Amino acid sequence: MIQASICTIGDEILIGQIVDTNSSYISRALNDIGIRVRRMLSFGDDRMTIISSLSEELRRNDIVIVTGGLGPTKDDITKSALAKLSGSKGYKESGEQLEIITRILRSRGLDMLDINRQQALVPDRCEVIPNRLGTAPVMVFRFGKDDFGHECVLYSLPGVPFEATGAMQDVIGDISRHFGTGEIFHKTIMTYGIAESALAKMIEPWEDALPEGMHLAYLPDPLKGVRLRLSIYGGTHEDDEAAVERQMKRLRPILGDAIYSEQDDTLQETVGRLLRNSGKTMSAAESCTGGLISSLVTSVPGASEYYLGSVTSYAVDIKKNILGVPEEIIGRYGVVSSECAASMAENARRITGSDYAVSTTGVAGPGGGTDENPVGTVWIGASSAFRTLTCRKTFRNDRIRNIERFAASALDFLRKLIQSEQNHC
Amino acid sequence: MIQASICTIGDEILIGQIVDTNSSYISRALNDIGIRVRRMLSFGDDRMTIISSLSEELRRNDIVIVTGGLGPTKDDITKSALAKLSGSKGYKESGEQLEIITRILRSRGLDMLDINRQQALVPDRCEVIPNRLGTAPVMVFRFGKDDFGHECVLYSLPGVPFEATGAMQDVIGDISRHFGTGEIFHKTIMTYGIAESALAKMIEPWEDALPEGMHLAYLPDPLKGVRLRLSIYGGTHEDDEAAVERQMKRLRPILGDAIYSEQDDTLQETVGRLLRNSGKTMSAAESCTGGLISSLVTSVPGASEYYLGSVTSYAVDIKKNILGVPEEIIGRYGVVSSECAASMAENARRITGSDYAVSTTGVAGPGGGTDENPVGTVWIGASSAFRTLTCRKTFRNDRIRNIERFAASALDFLRKLIQSEQNHC
Incomplete structure (x- = not known):
């Protein structure tokens, strides 16, 4: 079985300032093509440590994937360590990466500085996989038996998570070609x-x-x-x-x-597909979720086809004045109530003209809980031309996690309403 | 300087099923008492791997902290590996931990099984720090020069994050007593x-x-x-x-x-602090950011003190009908324009009654770009009682990343407006 090691370089991980999420993503990607990850390692931006740790991993594994330590600033010394490790005689410029760097800088209205240009320089013994999402290219070093006792490859990826994630697709392709991994x-x-x-x-x-x-x-x-x-x-x-x-x-x-x-997609993608397939639209009225539902729905490309907009009504006056929730409902039932959630959803449909609407009103915490509605309580509303439904959920997490659960539960509640009406048509 | 290594044991980390957050917590705790973490390591539940990896870390470091691999099920073999590593002759029972296990099981209405009782058994060469939050105790192994060439200590902690976090307080106390650590x-x-x-x-x-x-x-x-x-x-x-x-x-x-x-906080926390200190309020009118600004602002506990709400106006009709952007502005300048951003911010202030408002209108992509306003273009507006400012930014990322940059830039633009007005008062 082909064995791999994942190495993360950067003092910020060792002092605990950031949590390493790249390693977990990379290991899943490797597992998916049947490669076993034996070790994960993090160490600091220190040249000797980088060289000795990577040498050791190359001796033990077929594949070593390195992330981090490739930024333009001087605390990043991975590249010179890799030059030394690979016995490179000097550096060469990757024309393709230089073009990408130029384009990225231009799009940000910035001039090319020497330190930007240097990011396109790589040790002469490596192959380059261009990184289209950032300035530091992926470097591929192939080693033979004379180097570490067996054939092995080192891939050096940028540390920024979305760049590392993007680069892994190309890396997986390269691994499949060279190692003939199974299906x-x-x-x-x-x-x-x-x-x-x-x-x-x-x-x-x-x-x-x-x-x-x-x-x-x-x-x-x-x-x-x-x-x-x-x-x-x-x-x-x-x-x-x-x-x-x-x-x-x-x-x-x-x-x-x-x-x-039954595909690997999200609640917001599912809701979007249901709406697009039926030519319907949606809107939202959010209180405790504070815009997260809207943000999730609009994270999907093409959301403007079915998403009209939303009102985030954090203050009571906005529930009344912009959404039009009757004073009487708030006075009689309170804002955290089935009636308020229903009115928010119905009014969101009315003022935006959408076919469907979803609403949330609750207590995310840490403060604001009552005996009746403790922190973690949410009322969710979902409304269509035919009916308005509400449900109450309680969670017991911290603020951020409660808001996430509220938003996901609301999207799921809306999803079920849309599905039930489509099944009946 | 005292050097440490943090080792995490468990196949679930190597296959990417869970992200290791213990290491980051432990490294922060060690850093706080001036101990430098040189490496972090994750490896699987394999006896030989555990013994060889830990031996290597003990040779290189003064302190090795191990988490995970102590559950009651059979894939957890850390304890027998530690017995071997420490040259223990057998196992001893920790009476204190057995009491805790009994109490925990009773509170869950469960009977004591053999596998529960075994959790109180530890290799005879270790000291025990009882774990009050779970069933597996903390084991402390102290080694001399004859073992690994220098004096060093290994602490074995349970893997469940809240148990590991709780145990670290006692571990830090033990380290401070034995190493007299600095700052x-x-x-x-x-x-x-x-x-x-x-x-x-x-x-x-x-x-x-x-x-x-x-x-x-x-x-x-x-x-x-x-x-x-x-x-x-x-x-x-x-x-x-x-x-x-x-x-x-x-x-x-x-x-x-x-x-x-100058603290480790976010743009939304900074905006929140500025508003709270001056007793002012804010609102938002979001188009291309789709609710992300509101979601970020309301992720901060206590945001309801200064955040009133927002309108996410994805469809043009919502810009007109709910926000009240004049038809003429949209017809003459288009929705992605300085004029539209200004009108959105001013109208958000007007309809919510807030002191400040921020707005965004742009093209997140992947579709929808024009020659004049390519994908990645955003107009940002910020409005106060005294003035309304706008700025144009361009980014060249994927949709999600563009939306993030738009939202962060808008929060920063608002931050500068609030700061400038507070400085002048």
Whole structure:
């Protein structure tokens, strides 16, 4: 089995200022093509440490993936350490990366400085994979038996997470070509509204009966719910797909409408697809979610086709004056109530002219809780031309996590309303 | 200087199923008492790997902190590896931990099983620090020169984050007693609006003149700008603080109002503090940022004191009908224009009654760009009782990243407007 090590360079990780999320992403990507990650390592921006740690990892592994330590400023000395490690005689310029750097700087209205230009310089013994999302290129160093006792490759990626994530696609392509990694077939099932432990209990008999070689993983996420990933190695693509579909036929009736997608996508993508397919539009009226629902919906490319807009009504006066929630409802039931959530959703539809609307009103914390509505309580509303539904949920997390759960629950509530009306048409 | 290594054991980290947050917490705690973390390492639940990796770290470091691999299930084999590593002859029972286990099980209505009782068993060559938050105790192994060439200590902590965090307090106490540790001093300077490379150029002469032992790090973040961190080791807290302040006196005039905070906080926290201190309120009118500004502002606890609400006007009709942007402005200048941004901000103030408002209108992409306003273009507006300002920015990232840059730039633009008016009062 091909073995890999993931190394993260940067003092900011060692002093705990940032959490390393790159390693986890990279290891998932490697696992997906059947490569086993043996170690993950973080060490500081120190030349000797970089050289000795990377040498050791190259001796032990087929693939070493390095992130970080490639910024333009002087605390980043990874590149000179890699030049030394690879026995490069000097540096060469990557014309392709220089073009990207020029374009990025121009788009920001900046002049090319020497330190920008230097980012296109790489040790002469490496191959370059251009980084289209940033200024530092991916460097690929291939080593033979004379170097570390066996053939091995080192990939050096930028540390900025979205650049590292973007670069991994090209790196995976390079690895597949050079190592001829096998095929693996994944099926992702997105569920919302059932906690991981309860879900595991529900599907235990199904899981226990999975055929040899088929593996199930639970991947919970506050904004996506629990993602189930069914993996199978070794067969042809068609055989694997058919084997997975046989299991899916047994799983669907168990989970019912808790499954919101059988692709690896989000609640907001699912809502967007449902709306686009039916030519309908939506709006939102947000209180405790403070704009997060809108932000999630508009993070999807093309959202302007079905998303009209929203009102974030944090202050009571905005609920009354802009949304038009009647004074009487607020006075009689309070803002954290089924009636207020319903009125917010209905009024969002009315003032925006959308087909559907979703609303939230609750207490994210840390302050503001009452006996009746403790911190973590939310009322969610969803409204269509035919009806308005509400539900109450409670969570017990910190502010940020509560807001995330509120927003995801609201999107899921809206998703179910849209689905139920489409099924009946 | 005392050096440490943090090791995390568990296959779930290597396959990317969970992100390791313990290491970051532990490294901050060690840094705070002046201990330098040289490496962080993650490896799997494999006995030989555990023994060889830990031996290597003990040879190189004074302190090795291990988390994970102590659960009751059989894939956790850390304890037997530690018994072997320490040359223990057998296991002993920790009476104190057994009491805690009994109490925890009883509170959950569970009976004591053999696998629960085994958690109180530890290798006979270790000292126990009881874990009051869970069933697996902290094990402390002290080694002499004959073992790994120098005196060193290994602390084995449970992997569950809140148990590891809780246990670190006792571990820090033990380390302070045995090593008589010193202090480290950090100062964080938050800047926005200057790219990392341009910033490095601007402060190069200042950076080159930093005294021996003082270290500068650049930490760019799309939502926070570039964070500068100045660190100094070795002196007393007062001396270090004074030395850093001497450098800050020279840095402030160079960066001017690009510095938005001298604490480790965000643009939205800074805007919130400025508003709270002056008793003012804000609102927002968002188009291309789709609710992200509101979501960021309301992520701060207590935001309801100064944040009234917002309108997300994705559709043109909502700009007109809810915000009240005049038809004429849209017809004459288009929605992506200085005039529209100004009108959105002014109307947000008007309809919400806030003191300040911020607005955005632009093209996040991937579609929708024109020659005049390519993808990545945003007009930002900021309005107060005294004036309305606008600015145009362009970025060239993917949709999500463009939206983040738009929102952060808008918050920074608002921050500068509020600051300028407070300075003049």
